[in-house]
Amino acid sequence: MKIRHLGQDGRSIRIATPAKLNLFFELLGKRGDGFHEVETVMSTVSLFDDLQFSARDDGLLRLSIFQEGCTATESIPDDDRNLILKSMSRLRDRHGSKDLGCDVFLRKRIPSAAGLGGASGNAAGALLAANWIWKLGLTPEQLDSAAAEIGSDVPFFFHGGSCLCTGRGEVIESKNVPSGMAIVIAKPDTGLSTAAVYGKCSVPHQPKNSDAVLRELQMGRWNRVGENLFNRLEEFAMSMTPAIGKLKDTFDRLDCVGHQMSGSGSSYFGIFRNAADAHRAAKIATLETGSTIFACSTLGQEGTFRALVETG
């Protein structure tokens, strides 16, 4: 995440929260609480939502959303169902007083129901912003625990860069990975609900592991990363919408080193040798598919929120 601006008085903050891709995703087991044990490798990419927070003293929590480039069919709630307001009100109820309020402005670029973790990144940003503008003084551990309650993907966004994530996704191990792997993301009109895709899946008898993809990522050998991509959820998502299979065919024809669905879909992405190849492919994909196309690259860990909490 990038902190763009801290207000002079510490009562406002601007934050850019990135999208994530799952370069590896495997199901390890089904838990008693209805969640799955997973092993996933996630990387943040240079596709950002912008969030602006300004503290109020009257207990009102208000969210305005401007959707930029997201398809019109996606409507994002601006009430307590939005993970931004849910995260802030939860922190206020537990650690603050009822007169704490905030005006939040969200410029949304990351498509939702896409497997790109857009809402989860927003939630992580909101938790850190609340801690900052309301001067709650919460520790990284307290914030991690609040994040995991909001959603399995949320704690990852405190780290960013590339991480191995286990448990239900909330146990994070940061990896030292160079930035700049060139990516094209395609988001079809049809979205997929995370809960619905998990509801369709079954756990394999012999799960794969992420060793190979992690090794190649850390070496910066993008072509080998492409060869080792894996997402167990893809076969189940494919049975739910023809959009995934169509994108697979399109990426087969593009000159990329590997491609697959991200998370629970419906976004699909390819890895390219360099940014020029990615931009060329993005133009072709825009013409050939009805999908929204983004050319971007993977991020390193610079400018994460954790630094703000630890120094703030």
Ligand SMILES: C[C@](O)(CO)[C@H](O)COP(=O)(O)OP(=O)(O)OC[C@H]1O[C@@H](n2ccc(N)nc2=O)[C@H](O)[C@@H]1O
């Ligand atoms: C598919 C991924 O995006 C991959 O990174 C994540 O596993 C999903 O994480 P998320 O969107 O934060 O999901 P949550 O909000 O925690 O859970 C939504 C629903 O997905 C299912 N779910 C989620 C995570 C997990 N490890 N096992 C599950 O079975 C549960 O039915 C849950 O009710």
Ligand SMILES: Nc1ncnc2c1ncn2[C@@H]1O[C@H](COP(=O)(O)OP(=O)(O)OP(=O)(O)O)[C@@H](O)[C@H]1O
């Ligand atoms: N801040 C937010 N931004 C986008 N969607 C939100 C937000 N808060 C709540 N939502 C709701 O969350 C749902 C999808 O969220 P999100 O975009 O994280 O899913 P996803 O793309 O499947 O990501 P993930 O990889 O975490 O599963 C939508 O139903 C949307 O209405």
